[in-house]
Amino acid sequence: MPNGSLENWLYKEDRHLNLHQRVTVMLDAAMAVEYLHHGHVTPIVHCDLKPANVLLDEDMVAHVGDFGISKILAISKFMAYSETLGTLGYIAPEYGSEGIVSTSGDVYSYGIMLMEVLTKRRPTDEEICNGNLDLRKWITLSFSGSMMDVVDVNLFCEEEQITSKSEMCIASMIELGLDCTKETPESRVTMKEVVKRLNKIKNAFLET
Numbered sequence: 001m002p003n004g005s006l007e008n009w010l011y012k013e014d015r016h017l018n019l020h021q022r023v024t025v026m027l028d029a030a031m032a033v034e035y036l037h038h039g040h041v042t043p044i045v046h047c048d049l050k051p052a053n054v055l056l057d058e059d060m061v062a063h064v065g066d067f068g069i070s071k072i073l074a075i076s077k078f079m080a081y082s083e084t085l086g087t088l089g090y091i092a093p094e095y096g097s098e099g100i101v102s103t104s105g106d107v108y109s110y111g112i113m114l115m116e117v118l119t120k121r122r123p124t125d126e127e128i129c130n131g132n133l134d135l136r137k138w139i140t141l142s143f144s145g146s147m148m149d150v151v152d153v154n155l156f157c158e159e160e161q162i163t164s165k166s167e168m169c170i171a172s173m174i175e176l177g178l179d180c181t182k183e184t185p186e187s188r189v190t191m192k193e194v195v196k197r198l199n200k201i202k203n204a205f206l207e208t
Helices: 006-011 019-038 093-098 103-119 126-130 135-143 164-180 191-205
Strands: 054-056 062-064 079-081 100-102
Touching: 006 054, 006 103, 019 054, 019 062, 019 103, 019 164, 019 191, 093 100, 093 103, 100 103, 103 135, 103 164, 103 191, 135 164, 164 191
Parallel strands: none
Antiparallel strands: 054 062, 079 100
């Protein structure tokens, strides 16, 4: 893809995405995963959602790539089993411990990625892991304090002001990320709900 991966845009020093761009990219990615889960008779589970697998075209539209370990769920089945694991830090608890593959596992991975995009913190970040935390727990603790202290400073250009609307946008996205990464698969939202909520967030807080 002409504009490389979301990972490069997050971590290369000469590249930055503002808040509006990040919301748009994550909405594009959510719509792609929603299509995998709900656009076929048999759901497709990606199994390895992460910024390196979100690719940006010439118009900065996001596409989900690398289907090397994806699974097609049989009709009437909501889950399957696999010995092929995704990437450490992004895989759902039930996938890592029991090899259970489901669309809810993709939702978990997406939620981790969403929180990473807002904070510019990898789920394997040394500072987080040294505190015996994961990204979800770290954000939950931070969310009860000053939310703006944990988000990426590059969310806003120098000339942009942090408004109450932008703070509400970030809070809504973090809340969505937490809802995606709940411990049990049945307690997580679906990708349909993710797309619905992201559209609502974008329209409410970012569109002029």
